[in-house]
Amino acid sequence: VNTRIRKGRSARPAAKRAVTSHDVANAAGVSQATVSLVLNGARGNIRVSSMTRDRVLAAAAALGYAPNQAARNLRRRSTKVITLILPTLDNPYFAEVVVAAQTAARARGFTIQVSPARDEQAELEALATLRGSGTDGFVASGRSGAVIDEIRELVARGLKAVVLQDHSPDTDIPSVRVDLEAGGYLATMHLISLGHRRIAHIADELPYSNRPREDRFDGYRRALAEAGIPYQPALLATGHNSFAGAAAATESLFRSCGEPPTAIFAYNDQMAIGVVHTLTGRGLRVPDDVALVGFDGIAIGKFVSPELTTIDHPREELGRRAIETLLDLIEGKRPARRELVLPVGLVVRQSCGAASHASATIQRTRDRKADPLRTRK
Amino acid sequence: VNTRIRKGRSARPAAKRAVTSHDVANAAGVSQATVSLVLNGARGNIRVSSMTRDRVLAAAAALGYAPNQAARNLRRRSTKVITLILPTLDNPYFAEVVVAAQTAARARGFTIQVSPARDEQAELEALATLRGSGTDGFVASGRSGAVIDEIRELVARGLKAVVLQDHSPDTDIPSVRVDLEAGGYLATMHLISLGHRRIAHIADELPYSNRPREDRFDGYRRALAEAGIPYQPALLATGHNSFAGAAAATESLFRSCGEPPTAIFAYNDQMAIGVVHTLTGRGLRVPDDVALVGFDGIAIGKFVSPELTTIDHPREELGRRAIETLLDLIEGKRPARRELVLPVGLVVRQSCGAASHASATIQRTRDRKADPLRTRK
DNA sequence: ATGAAAGCGCTAACAC
DNA sequence: GTGTTAGCGCTTTCAT
Numbered sequence: 028v029n030t031r032i033r034k035g036r037s038a039r040p041a042a043k044r045a046v047t048s049h050d051v052a053n054a055a056g057v058s059q060a061t062v063s064l065v066l067n068g069a070r071g072n073i074r075v076s077s078m079t080r081d082r083v084l085a086a087a088a089a090l091g092y093a094p095n096q097a098a099r100n101l102r103r104r105s106t107k108v109i110t111l112i113l114p115t116l117d118n119p120y121f122a123e124v125v126v127a128a129q130t131a132a133r134a135r136g137f138t139i140q141v142s143p144a145r146d147e148q149a150e151l152e153a154l155a156t157l158r159g160s161g162t163d164g165f166v167a168s169g170r171s172g173a174v175i176d177e178i179r180e181l182v183a184r185g186l187k188a189v190v191l192q193d194h195s196p197d198t199d200i201p202s203v204r205v206d207l208e209a210g211g212y213l214a215t216m217h218l219i220s221l222g223h224r225r226i227a228h229i230a231d232e233l234p235y236s237n238r239p240r241e242d243r244f245d246g247y248r249r250a251l252a253e254a255g256i257p258y259q260p261a262l263l264a265t266g267h268n269s270f271a272g273a274a275a276a277t278e279s280l281f282r283s284c285g286e287p288p289t290a291i292f293a294y295n296d297q298m299a300i301g302v303v304h305t306l307t308g309r310g311l312r313v314p315d316d317v318a319l320v321g322f323d324g325i326a327i328g329k330f331v332s333p334e335l336t337t338i339d340h341p342r343e344e345l346g347r348r349a350i351e352t353l354l355d356l357i358e359g360k361r362p363a364r365r366e367l368v369l370p371v372g373l374v375v376r377q378s379c380g381a382a383s384h385a386s387a388t389i390q391r392t393r394d395r396k397a398d399p400l401r402t403r404k
Numbered sequence: 405v406n407t408r409i410r411k412g413r414s415a416r417p418a419a420k421r422a423v424t425s426h427d428v429a430n431a432a433g434v435s436q437a438t439v440s441l442v443l444n445g446a447r448g449n450i451r452v453s454s455m456t457r458d459r460v461l462a463a464a465a466a467l468g469y470a471p472n473q474a475a476r477n478l479r480r481r482s483t484k485v486i487t488l489i490l491p492t493l494d495n496p497y498f499a500e501v502v503v504a505a506q507t508a509a510r511a512r513g514f515t516i517q518v519s520p521a522r523d524e525q526a527e528l529e530a531l532a533t534l535r536g537s538g539t540d541g542f543v544a545s546g547r548s549g550a551v552i553d554e555i556r557e558l559v560a561r562g563l564k565a566v567v568l569q570d571h572s573p574d575t576d577i578p579s580v581r582v583d584l585e586a587g588g589y590l591a592t593m594h595l596i597s598l599g600h601r602r603i604a605h606i607a608d609e610l611p612y613s614n615r616p617r618e619d620r621f622d623g624y625r626r627a628l629a630e631a632g633i634p635y636q637p638a639l640l641a642t643g644h645n646s647f648a649g650a651a652a653a654t655e656s657l658f659r660s661c662g663e664p665p666t667a668i669f670a671y672n673d674q675m676a677i678g679v680v681h682t683l684t685g686r687g688l689r690v691p692d693d694v695a696l697v698g699f700d701g702i703a704i705g706k707f708v709s710p711e712l713t714t715i716d717h718p719r720e721e722l723g724r725r726a727i728e729t730l731l732d733l734i735e736g737k738r739p740a741r742r743e744l745v746l747p748v749g750l751v752v753r754q755s756c757g758a759a760s761h762a763s764a765t766i767q768r769t770r771d772r773k774a775d776p777l778r779t780r781k
Numbered sequence: 782a783t784g785a786a787a788g789c790g791c792t793a794a795c796a797c
Numbered sequence: 798g799t800g801t802t803a804g805c806g807c808t809t810t811c812a813t
Contacts, residue, residue, distance in 0.1 A: 424806060436807085437808085437809080440806095441809095471807070474807090475808090476806080476807055479807045479808045480807085
């Protein structure tokens with residue numbers, strides 16, 4: 028039965044029938060159910076003699092048996108797969124999140140699947156593919172209203188979801204994020220403490236309402252307000268979230284803002300590098316002519332010139348906690364917090380011009396639940 | 405039947421039974437088989453009246469029906485999923501490959517799944533999870549012998565495979581790769597043509613035999629040989645494939661090589677940035693004191709200072725062609741070539757010191773099948 | 782043009 | 798302890 032010789036040149040590779048639990052059962056001289064029992068191991072009681080167990084295991088190994096996932100998923104009504112929908116893979120920020128997520132998932136017997144979705148349309152498509160129960164749950168960023176609606180719809184269908192780097196849209200959709208507001212505040216406050224008063228902000232240009240951006244921006248304005256510096260719309264510029272986008276945004280900032288800023292707070296470290304490029308191109312030195320603080324803490328910040336002062340995020344923890352929260356949900360445990368907000372830290376390097384004051388100082392915000400923002404000054 | 409009220413506080417979310425094709429059939433007043441027929445559309449003939457078709461479609465939409473993937477996969481013996489196993493996601497190089505792969509796959513009705521595997525062990529694990537027929541095929545890099553063996557084993561089980569950025573290990577496992585040898589040759593030749601004779605190479609330190617590294621290295625030595633420059637082992641340094649690893653490798657290179665090199669060919673652009681960092685730290689200017697050529701062509705090379713001269717890879721094409729080759733295999737078509745080798749191009753920017761000669765020159769290698777290497781000088 | 786019926790390979794409840 | 802049995806939801810002949 029199992030020997031179906033590939034006849035002639037008919038091609039169509041004829042996917043040689045895989046070995047099933049039946050084959051193993053035959054080889055071991057037991058019933059198919061026993062094979063299943065043995066292979067699914069410690070189902071509470073070990074109700075199977077160690078002798079048959081060994082025989083089954085041996086037969087399975089000899090035949091190279093691997094259970095058919097589709098059948099198992101169908102029967103179990105679960106796939107042990109979770110999906111991560113991320114805005115982009117261009118930014119190594121997410122690479123770190125993915126690796127941490129994968130490690131955390133694997134530790135609990137789950138596999139992750141990554142879906143890059145660079146815009147709202149792509150995100151909606153990625154979410155749409157989750158409807159067919161190919162996954163037990165997912166992590167997505169919130170962003171636009173349409174995306175939130177689709178997330179709610181999937182949750183209504185029984186999928187579990189966690190929102191990453193955005194606010195919790197619903198009681199049964201927890202969120203795990205970094206304290207971006209505190210980060211914006213810390214970055215701006217640092218520049219203010221260095222004597223700057225004309226501080227620009229270069230942000231992502233995403234068209235729809237976007238919490239990660241608003242949070243940074245809120246922190247920026249809170250710091251200005253605390254220092255009694257009026258917010259000036261002319262000092263805000265947006266561009267595509269990339270090196271080139273930031274370079275262009277900086278160019279247009281300097282062309283149109285009248286009196287130029289003496290300092291810039293960038294949306295993330297990649298954009299900060301684009302900012303440096305334009306500044307340098309205009310003959311401006313960083314930090315002497317313009318001070319700069321990035322955001323993220325990705326590895327490259329230490330290797331460009333000048334080295335980037337930045338707001339460091341707990342990227343590993345972000346990925347890990349998102350997965351842990353999701354798996355708790357999937358396994359029926361109710362997560363400890365609806366919103367988990369991770370603290371950030373200021374890393375002082377060269378680009379802010381404070382190098383003489385202190386090198387590689389690290390200042391962290393407090394861990395917090397969902398109470399009002401407060402940072403250690 | 406479908407209304408199972410979540411009773412009391414018994415928790416265990418009770419995953420409300422999803423709507424099945426039976427439900428749709430009932431709502432539309434047809435048999436379940438007809439629903440399947442309608443939804444799977446143009447199965448050759450359209451043997452279904454447009455009236456019932458409309459009724460089924462309407463019912464499906466009203467109920468928000470989505471076919472159960474597990475059941476479908478079980479029945480079809482295929483998942484329409486392919487897996488991409490990549491060494492890392494840290495390097496934006498792979499982000500581009502992934503996006504291209506995803507686009508190509510989607511165009512043909514397939515979904516991709518990404519598995520980062522930073523070392524041999526992780527790669528073997530990732531491959532092992534493919535045994536359970538959760539995927540129709542995969543793209544992996546070759547690397548170590550153990551990995552190749554596992555790839556062969558999976559292919560023997562009926563999975564389809566394509567090797568990325570390595571040589572084809574077997575007639576039925578095609579490879580799609582960039583012409584790394586020609587790239588190494590081009591980079592080195594460029595430095596030679598600028599007058600350099602002491603040219604170092606900073607490479608990835610991967611422990612096992614590694615074609616991508618050997619290919620670059622072969623190109624490097626071919627160029628030296630052609631110019632009559634003896635190869636000097638002291639000018640080869642290896643480090644972890646990262647900014648920090650390259651920085652460390654450069655440090656040790658300068659500490660131990662006796663007379664220092666006047667030029668460096670780096671393994672990739674990320675490592676090139678690490679090289680610049682160390683050079684700058686030692687008070688050496690790039691390109692004035694040491695000329696540098698990177699490899700890859702990733703976006704950041706244009707935004708660091710000095711801008712990186714590099715060997716540009718067709719990253720989008722690499723991802724796309726790998727997927728197309730794999731899908732051909734899955735669909736029973738025999739791919740046109742066993743080895744597809746994509747040409748690379750030299751992009752001259754600042755780090756090589758040729759800026760005065762010509763700015764942003766681009767020189768490309770010829771497209772080739774599997775014939776001996778040859779580059780246009 | 783439509784329906785009935787037979788599984789795909791597995792898990793789990795229940796019998797012995 | 799081990800085997801029997803009943804499906805999970807779908808695709809796909811084969812009748813009608």
